[in-house]
Amino acid sequence: MQDSRSSRRRLLRIGGAAGLASIAGCSGILGGSSGGSSDGSDGSGGGGGTDVVGQIGSGRSPFGERDISGGVSMAEMPSMSGELTLYSGRGEPLVGRLVSFIEDLYPDLTVRPRYNSASELVNQIETEGDGSPADVFFSVNAGSLGALKDRNRTVELPTDVLDMVPDQFHDPDGTWIGTSGRARTIPFNTNALSDSEIPDDIFAFPETEAFRDDIGCAPSYSSFQAFVTAMRALNGEERTRQWLNGMLDLGLQHSYADEFLVSQAVADGEISAGFANHYYIQRVLAGRPDAPIATAFTEGDAGAIFNVAGAAVLDTAENPDLASTFVSHLLSAEAQDYFARETFEYPLVPGVDPIGRLPSIDELNPPEGLDLTQLSDLEGTVGLLRDVGML
Secondary structure (H helix, E strand, O other): OHHHHHHHHHHHHOOHHHHHHOOOOOOOOOOOOOOOOOOOOOOOOOOOOOOOOOOOOOOOOOOOOOOOOOOOOHHHOOOOOEEEEEEEOOOHHHHHHHHHHHHHHOOOEEEEEEEOOHHHHHHHHHHHHHHOOOOEEEEOOHHHHHHHHHOOOEOOOOHHHHOOOOHHHEOOOOOOEEEEEEEEEEEEEOOOOOHHHOOOOHHHHHHOHHHOOOEEOOOOOHHHHHHHHHHHHHHOHHHHHHHHHHHHHHOOEOOOOOHHHHHHHHHHOOOOEEOEEHHHHHHHHHHOOOOOEEEEOOOOOHHHOEEEEEEEEEOOOOOHHHHHHHHHHOOOHHHHHHHHHHHOOEEOOOOOOOOOOOOOHHHOOOOOOOOHHHHHOHHHHHHHHHHHOOO
16 A cells, blocks of 8 residues: 555656646546436437537647547437526536536537635525525535435436445435545655655654645645545534644644635645645646655545545425436536546546546555545534644
């Protein structure tokens, strides 16, 4: 395991931009169709026939066109018509182009997106009750999806939609599904630290003097809060509190607003290491190919969780078939490729590869025994972070 981890670190460190420009093509075909016809017919998909609809957006210039024949094309999916209200906890700058692409593909489809933070939208859906206009909730993390499930606001997705991703990336009850993934990582400055100085164990960090006054995080950011929530679920409240206090005693810099800023600070040498999801490092390298930043992983603990963005059909959906078919389009080959190119996230559909010098999902070592729906208890995490003085 140690040898595998060191190899992954070397892979990520060697030649940042060269890694980003080296894009593997997709391989393999995911069998089966997805979703029932939203308009009651068994009509063909948006592009007709079985041709790939095409790349969505311009992509990031070093990447160009790539083979996305793995997975199911939107052209093979049922067509959509009617009106659909999408509550999106994913920001418009990240996913607006994808939503518009899907809407434009079908002349008789109108998508009405409402963008806000995932937690705010969960509260809004709860406040609106049975009168909510929301048909689909698109979340930045599994915790918010789990929160809606806990409130009995999600409905079961069709089996052929759930089958598009491995079982660990959808709710066991089938009421939400992951659309893209993010690995928890440690960005570090290669001028200040070597990969051998980054512990494999998240609980070794408070005792690592190399990080004293030189490691940062974004405690108000949902991804960091999901990480702390995972630690609470796996290790209990008291041990998590001890870890947070230990990091503060070490001089943890906790004033960053988000994890892209943490990663930028690492690349700038402002701090030598930080806590961030994997794609923030890749975004820094996309803009600054020679930046002295690399990615390290812990093993089998809360520091190595693999969270998902995902979607659910709500109990207020006027046309559940239409809503489910829209969700299946987020799992199309084109959409999965879009997530890889535009957000640097992991595609969840087999046959669509990530971008960047990243280990495959199978090579990651997330903790065992963590149900992603356990990440819904953000309230308890926020209370703990306030109690220790990080918020």
